[in-house]
Amino acid sequence: MSQAFGPYVRERREAKPTKEFSLRRVAGRVGIEPSYLSKIERGEQPPPGEETIQRIAKELGEDPDVLLALAGKVSADLLKIIRERPALIAELLRAVRRTPAKRIAHAVREIRDGEW
Amino acid sequence: MSQAFGPYVRERREAKPTKEFSLRRVAGRVGIEPSYLSKIERGEQPPPGEETIQRIAKELGEDPDVLLALAGKVSADLLKIIRERPALIAELLRAVRRTPAKRIAHAVREIRDGEW
DNA sequence: CGAAACGTGTAGTATGTTCTACACACTATG
DNA sequence: CATAGTGTGTAGAACATACTACACGTTTCG
Incomplete structure (x- = not known):
């Protein structure tokens, strides 16, 4: 490390x-x-x-x-984001563990811009 | 804390x-x-x-x-997920910081099931 | 009623983390 | 060539983290 x-x-x-x-x-x-x-x-x-x-x-x-x-x-600021909603964010992180970067980037755009 | x-x-x-x-x-x-x-x-x-x-x-x-x-x-396993792709995951986390739980859950489903 | 189990008080310890202070020998430069 | 600057070696120290060991008085229950 x-x-x-x-x-x-x-x-x-x-x-x-x-x-x-x-x-x-x-x-x-x-x-x-x-x-x-x-x-x-x-x-x-x-x-x-x-x-x-x-x-x-x-x-x-x-x-x-x-x-x-x-x-x-x-x-530390990322840790704080996780600690504020641990179950939800943990689920998100484990979901993206083996996801291609492209797909994650796409999700980020959706989250930011709103996909509906 | x-x-x-x-x-x-x-x-x-x-x-x-x-x-x-x-x-x-x-x-x-x-x-x-x-x-x-x-x-x-x-x-x-x-x-x-x-x-x-x-x-x-x-x-x-x-x-x-x-x-x-x-x-x-x-x-520790979440930390590892972040450390493996720090720039990408940091961006994702900062994007979801003020996002409603519903929307995050929706993104998780998309990431997992594939949205295309 | 006596033994077992209970929760807690006191007194430590081992290890890791995150640095400082200062001296030394070498190199570059005016 | 003197001096300023360079990278490095040695020796620690302050603080936090993550516990153990054991004794004590109280409660439970067979």
């Missing part, structure tokens, strides 16, 4: 063209110790907490949900 | 007609210390871990997802 997150972040960060994305500067803007980010990127430490991951995502222009998933986590 | 779980479990357990549902016996079958269950039911301790909640749910015939929600948690 934690071996994918670090290297991915490193790769994304190093893909940036400017010197503004040195490990130390990114760590500084994210608000963590450089040594901590270093260990995380090399997978020596497990991924940081959600808030820190959100800031890393913003900093690197990555999708927070994807980054959180790589860290084995799920965004 | 934790003040609802305990009392709800207590109420459900005490609603059982037989002596097989004494705190001690339930704790025994669930595999935890009676004093621990006692404290949980009175909200003196936070809810137990997911596995324990699952066993309590089974023992009392309750919906595990609902019990987990009362404990401020979400089932």
Whole structure:
């Protein structure tokens, strides 16, 4: 669960063209110790907490949900959505487990735009 | 988050007609210390871990997802479903956030049975 | 009435999570 | 070449999570 997150972040960060994305500067803007980010990127430490991951995502222009998933986590706001109607949403999630992306996207459109 | 779980479990357990549902016996079958269950039911301790909640749910015939929600948690298998396709499922969940239950149930049926 | 079962109080413990602080050796640059 | 910046190593620490072990007084019931 934690071996994918670090290297991915490193790769994304190093893909940036400017010197503004040195490990130390990114760590500084994210608000963590450089040594901590270093260990995380090399997978020596497990991924940081959600808030820190959100800031890393913003900093690197990555999708927070994807980054959180790589860290084995799920965004707190999604958890809240589930907890508000657990039986219903659990049913929905288990229904989409093996559903092709196309079909889910179609359902999203229907839900949003109203299908009647 | 934790003040609802305990009392709800207590109420459900005490609603059982037989002596097989004494705190001690339930704790025994669930595999935890009676004093621990006692404290949980009175909200003196936070809810137990997911596995324990699952066993309590089974023992009392309750919906595990609902019990987990009362404990401020979400089932690990649902988290896995999200983590497998984070962007897509996150979009789906945020789309259903304020959608009436009826409409979600309709979408579930469509997803399951195929709407074309 | 005595033993078994009851619920609860007290006192811990093991493990995981999420970080900080600082020193070090190397590299790039003005 | 001095200095600023780089990534990393070591050593922890604060806090949360998820429990156990056992003793105590009370109630139930054969």
